[in-house]
Amino acid sequence: MxxxxxxxxxxxxxxxxxxxxxxxxxxxxxxPDFRSAAGLYQSQHNSPYPPEVMLSRSFFMSSPDIFFDFYRSKMIHPQAQxxxxxxxxxxxxxxxxxxxxxxxxxxxxxxxxxxxxxxxxxGSIHRNHCMGCSRFYSLEQVVNSAERVPLCPECGGIIKPDVVLYExxxxxxxxxxxxxxxxxxxxxxxxxxxxxxxxxxxxxxxxxxxxxxxxxxxxxxxxxxxxxxxxxxxxxxxxxxxxxx
CATH class of the missing domain: 3.40.50.1220 (TPP-binding domain)
Structure with a gap:
C-alpha cells in the first residue's frame, strides 16, 4: 500500500x-527554521554570536538591543499562513x-x-509581558514599538516575548x-x-x-x-x- x-x-x-x-x-x-534564520541574520549583520547565544536568557539580559534586532527581523513572520x-x-x-x-x-x-x-x-510570539509589572502586550505592540528594545509605557520595564530561551x-x-x-x-x-x-x-x-x-x-x-x-x-x-x- x-x-x-x-x-x-x-x-x-x-x-x-x-x-x-x-x-x-x-x-x-x-x-525558516531557527538555524537558517540565525544564519541569515549573521550573514547580513556580520554577527559573531552563534544562534544559541543570541536566543539565551543571559544574552537577552545583557544585550537586549541585539536580541530584538534578531528576533524582529528573523523570528517574527506575521504574514505567514x-x-x-x-x-x-x-x-x-x-x-x-x-x-x-x-x-x-x-x-x-x-x-x-x-x-x-x-x-x-x-512559548509563543503572540504573548508578551512586561518584566517589571507583568502587563500583557500583543505581538503588534512589540513589532510596532518605537524603541529598539520595547519598553512598558506603564513602568518602563522591558517587554519580553513569552518564548522559552536557552537557559x-x-x-x-x-x-x-x-x-x-x-x-x-x-x-x-x-x-x-x-x-x-x-x-x-x-x-x-x-x-x-x-x-x-x-x-x-x-x-x-x-x-x-x-x-x-x-x-x-x-x-x-x-x-x-x-x-x-
Whole structure:
C-alpha cells in the first residue's frame, strides 16, 4: 500500500491522535527554521554570536538591543499562513480524532488554522509581558514599538516575548499536559523535527500506543521506533492525505 494511503487508513482507524511537531511544520509557510534564520541574520549583520547565544536568557539580559534586532527581523513572520499540515490537524481535531498538538514552534500557525488544543513547548510570539509589572502586550505592540528594545509605557520595564530561551525551563503545566496526551494516544504523528532539542525531544518516549508515523526530510534518532517514515514535505503530504480521507 502507498505510504500516504497507509497514513490515511491509520488516521481513519484512530480515535486518539497526537501530533508532535517542530520547525519543519512551518517552513512551507515561509518561516525558516531557527538555524537558517540565525544564519541569515549573521550573514547580513556580520554577527559573531552563534544562534544559541543570541536566543539565551543571559544574552537577552545583557544585550537586549541585539536580541530584538534578531528576533524582529528573523523570528517574527506575521504574514505567514497555515499550510496543509496545520489545516489537516485542525480538521482532525474538529472530527474528535486528534486530541492535542504538541509543538516546538512559536509562530501560532496551528491556532490560526483552527486548532484549539495546542501545547506550545517553547512559548509563543503572540504573548508578551512586561518584566517589571507583568502587563500583557500583543505581538503588534512589540513589532510596532518605537524603541529598539520595547519598553512598558506603564513602568518602563522591558517587554519580553513569552518564548522559552536557552537557559530557561519549559513551562511545567505544558509539559504535564504533553506527557498526559502522549501517554493516552494510540497514534503519534511526528513531523518537521529532528528530535534533537532537549528536553522536548525526549517527550515522545512517553508514547506507548500502537503506531508512530515520522514525517521528516532527514533521519532522526527516533527512526528505528517509527512504524512509517515519510521524507517528503510535510505540508504537501498532509494536504494529499486530507484528500484521501
Amino acid at each position: 502507498d505510504q500516504l494511503q497507509t497514513l490515511a487508513s491509520w488516521i481513519k482507524d484512530s480515535g486518539n491522535i497526537v501530533f508532535f511537531g517542530g520547525a519543519g511544520t512551518s517552513t512551507e509557510s515561509g518561516i 497555515p499550510n496543509g499540515a496545520h489545516k489537516l490537524l485542525a480538521e482532525l481535531e474538529g472530527q474528535g480524532r486528534l486530541k492535542a498538538v504538541i509543538t516546538q514552534n512559536i509562530d501560532g500557525l496551528h491556532q490560526l488554522a483552527g486548532s484549539r488544543v495546542v501545547l506550545e513547548l517553547h 530557561e525551563e519549559l513551562d511545567h503545566d505544558v509539559l504535564i499536559g504533553a506527557v498526559a496526551a502522549l501517554a493516552a494516544a494510540d497514534l503519534l504523528i511526528i513531523g518537521g523535527t529532528s528530535l534533537t532539542v532537549q528536553p522536548a525531544a525526549s517527550l515522545v518516549t512517553y508514547f506507548k500506543g500502537r503506531r508512530t508515523v515520522l514525517l521528516n526530510g532527514d533521519p532522526t534518532p527516533y527512526d528505528h521506533r517509527a512504524d512509517l517514515i515519510i521524507t517528503e514535505r510535510i505540508g504537501e503530504v498532509m494536504g494529499r492525505v486530507q484528500e484521501l480521507l
